[in-house]
Amino acid sequence: MAQEVTDAYIQTRIKKGDEGSDLLGAIFVPTLRNNNQVKLIGEERRVALEIPQSCQVTAHSAAGKGNPEEAAKDLVANLMMQAAEIKAKPVAMTDIIDSRTGDLAMLRKIAEAMKSVADKYHIAIINGENAILGDVIRGDANVSGTMISLLERGARVYTGNLPAAGTFRRYESGAPVFATFNPEGKFVVANSDGIGTKTRFYQRAGVWAPSINDFLAMILDDGAKIRGARVRAASGVFEVSGKSEQIKPTEKYMRERCTEMGIHGTLQIERGNLNAYREGVVAYNIGGTAVSVVSEEDLNNPLKPAAGEFVIAIRGKPNPRSNGITSKREVMIRMFGENWHETEVGKMFLEFLASPSTVLYPVFSELVNAGLATSVYHMSGGAYDGKFAKPLAKHNLKAELTDLFAPDWREVALCGIDKTSAGAAYGKYPMGNEGFVTTPKPDETIALIKEKGLEAQIAGKIVEGTGVELVAWNEERIYFSGVKTA
Numbered sequence: 001m002a003q004e005v006t007d008a009y010i011q012t013r014i015k016k017g018d019e020g021s022d023l024l025g026a027i028f029v030p031t032l033r034n035n036n037q038v039k040l041i042g043e044e045r046r047v048a049l050e051i052p053q054s055c056q057v058t059a060h061s062a063a064g065k066g067n068p069e070e071a072a073k074d075l076v077a078n079l080m081m082q083a084a085e086i087k088a089k090p091v092a093m094t095d096i097i098d099s100r101t102g103d104l105a106m107l108r109k110i111a112e113a114m115k116s117v118a119d120k121y122h123i124a125i126i127n128g129e130n131a132i133l134g135d136v137i138r139g140d141a142n143v144s145g146t147m148i149s150l151l152e153r154g155a156r157v158y159t160g161n162l163p164a165a166g167t168f169r170r171y172e173s174g175a176p177v178f179a180t181f182n183p184e185g186k187f188v189v190a191n192s193d194g195i196g197t198k199t200r201f202y203q204r205a206g207v208w209a210p211s212i213n214d215f216l217a218m219i220l221d222d223g224a225k226i227r228g229a230r231v232r233a234a235s236g237v238f239e240v241s242g243k244s245e246q247i248k249p250t251e252k253y254m255r256e257r258c259t260e261m262g263i264h265g266t267l268q269i270e271r272g273n274l275n276a277y278r279e280g281v282v283a284y285n286i287g288g289t290a291v292s293v294v295s296e297e298d299l300n301n302p303l304k305p306a307a308g309e310f311v312i313a314i315r316g317k318p319n320p321r322s323n324g325i326t327s328k329r330e331v332m333i334r335m336f337g338e339n340w341h342e343t344e345v346g347k348m349f350l351e352f353l354a355s356p357s358t359v360l361y362p363v364f365s366e367l368v369n370a371g372l373a374t375s376v377y378h379m380s381g382g383a384y385d386g387k388f389a390k391p392l393a394k395h396n397l398k399a400e401l402t403d404l405f406a407p408d409w410r411e412v413a414l415c416g417i418d419k420t421s422a423g424a425a426y427g428k429y430p431m432g433n434e435g436f437v438t439t440p441k442p443d444e445t446i447a448l449i450k451e452k453g454l455e456a457q458i459a460g461k462i463v464e465g466t467g468v469e470l471v472a473w474n475e476e477r478i479y480f481s482g483v484k485t486a
Contacts, residue, residue: 018386020107020130024097027111028125031118037091037150038124041187041299046226047126048187048299049092055150057188058088058180059235059291063144063270068099068106071143072114079147080121082176088149093118094192095128096237096287099141102132106140114143123147129192129287134326136197136285138273144237146289148190151180167255167264179233179264179291186293189226193218194287198325200277201354204341208246208284209253213356214322216257219290220361221378221435227368228298231361234258234265236288239272244282261362278338303368304395305375305438305462311399312445313459314435316358318408323380324428328353331418352410360435363452372445373437379430385480388436389467393482398465399436403458406473407432422472427480431473438462 032038037049051057060082064075076093083090097110107130118125128145167179195214202211215236223231236254240247251267258265267286276283320328332340332349340346360378367373377388392399411432415425425431439445442458449456460470467482 020102020104023104023107024111024128024130027108027115028128031115031123031125034119034122034124035091038126039187041296042302044302046189046299048189048294049126049148051150051183051188053185054152056153056180056182057232057291058086058149058151058178059146059233059289060149060176060178061144061146061235061237061266061268061288062176063142063237063239068110068141068143069113071141072110073117075143075145076114076117076121076123079145083147083149085176086151086178087155088151090121090123090147090149092124092126092148092190093145094190094289095125095143095145096131096192096194097128097141097143098131098133098137098194098285098287100132100134100137100139102130110141110143127190127192127289129194131194131196133197135275136200136283138275142239142273142285144239144270144287146190146192146235146291148188148291153182167266176268177266179235179266181232181264183293186295187299188291189229189294190289190291191219191222192287192289193222194285196322196325197329198322199284199286200329201325201350203276203281203283205350205354208250210354210356211286212250212254212257213359215286215288216361217357217359217378218322218380219288220359221364223290223292224361224364224368224376225303226292226294226298227301227303229292229294230365231263231290231292233291234263234288235291236267236286238267238269239274239285240269241272241274241276241283244284246284303373303375305392305397307397307462307464309374309438309440309462310442310458311401311460311462312437312439312442312449312456313405313433314360314363314437314449315405315433315455317355318352318432319355319357320353320411321357321380321430321434323383323430327418327420327428328414331414335417349410352408358434358454363449363454364435364437367437367445367448370448372439372441372448374440375438376435378435379433383428383430384426384468384470385482389480389482391482392468393466396464396466398463399460399468400463401460401468401470403460404470405432405455405457412473422474422476423478426470426472426478433459
């Protein structure tokens with residue numbers, strides 16, 4: 001039976017965030033006409049960039065300074081200056097707006113200010129992320145973004161010639177840092193995201209580097225939803241509120257993890273207007289963009305599940321991914337005090353809470369390439385409702401999930417302490433299931449996933465209908481229609 005899912009986090013963060021994203025999208029859509037590189041391809045009208053045969057693509061990131069309106073203009077100006085340093089032609093950008101409250105009037109001012117400068121320089125704003133981070137933000141909002149610029153192949157950009165692919169700086173040391181690649185005649189697409197408030201757990205644990213996996217999971221796993229897409233660059237903004245010995249290891253880990261996956265990874269260090277979990281502790285935040293290449297054929301033939309297919313659940317080491325974190329932080333403080341991570345019970349919870357997300361992009365991509373996966377999903381940013389039910393509903397399909405992985409005991413304990421209903425829990429948390437794949441070939445799919453060191457099992461089937469109906473850990477039946485309501 002369907003039930004109304006009500007929860008403070010869902011109402012104030014997820015739904016308000018969606019409202020803000022819709023507003024930003026409406027304001028930025030006209031910028032898609034700002035240059036002739038932007039194309040809308042396929043039945044999904046996917047925004048993609050057509051790159052001249054003589055050019056390479058360069059991705060570079062920055063942050064804006066000042067009040068939110070000023071920061072929006074400053075961001076575009078900074079990205080334009082970066083491109084000018086290497087004599088590149090900027091054509092499109094993404095944005096990340098991390099705000100304290102998600103106030104719609106403020107978001108409108110930011111968007112209109114950003115659009116005005118983007119229009120002036122003929123820049124298309126092709127993707128973005130709107131996140132409500134509460135008191136992590138010192139002030140009203142922080143604004144950052146990534147520019148996609150074009151360079152003639154073999155151009156002289158600094159002390160040598162432009163590399164065919166890789167990362168480079170304008171000077172031997174210092175900022176900015178660029179990632180470049182040859183699109184090989186394919187279209188370029190981009191998607192943006194950030195870690196959110198999970199950084200507070202890593203601050204308490206005293207180790208930041210593992211959070212790179214959360215950043216990469218958020219941007220790469222989204223990229224894997226496009227058939228045939230290959231991420232070539234992961235360009236991030238690494239905002240830090242002060243000096244920390246954690247900065248260099250985090251940068252190094254970013255490069256290593258990206259290299260393992262054949263991606264050029266960069267982090268642009270910026271002074272962040274941020275609050276840590278307490279005074280005297282250095283705060284940080286990471287957000288950015290995955291820039292991918294994809295063929296026109298794949299864009300015209302998007303991934304699409306079908307009734308009768310199986311749903312495979314995937315998970316790695318137990319972790320909360322990067323959604324619903326604010327609720328978990330509040331519960332820990334309420335139950336065990338401000339320094340909960342120093343208590344014996346708190347340390348057991350921190351082991352789970354500061355565990356990084358599993359980056360599913362490599363296995364997702366391999367499953368799609370092998371013709372096994374007809375669609376892929378990862379449980380972040382709205383979990384079963386936003387990330388699974390909503391896209392299924394667009395195809396008039398429903399997932400019936402009767403055999404999900406059980407959530408970690410600490411996930412269940414936090415729900416119990418916070419009196420979170422099962423419906424609200426699955427509406428904002430992964431609840432032990434990091435991702436899903438639809439397939440007509442479950443045995444082959446499970447075998448490939450397990451080869452990658454991950455767990456997998458048949459969780460249910462796709463049927464005609466809309467949304468997701470699941471059996472929760474407590475045997476309660478939960479339904480998400482995936483249909484947007486007022």
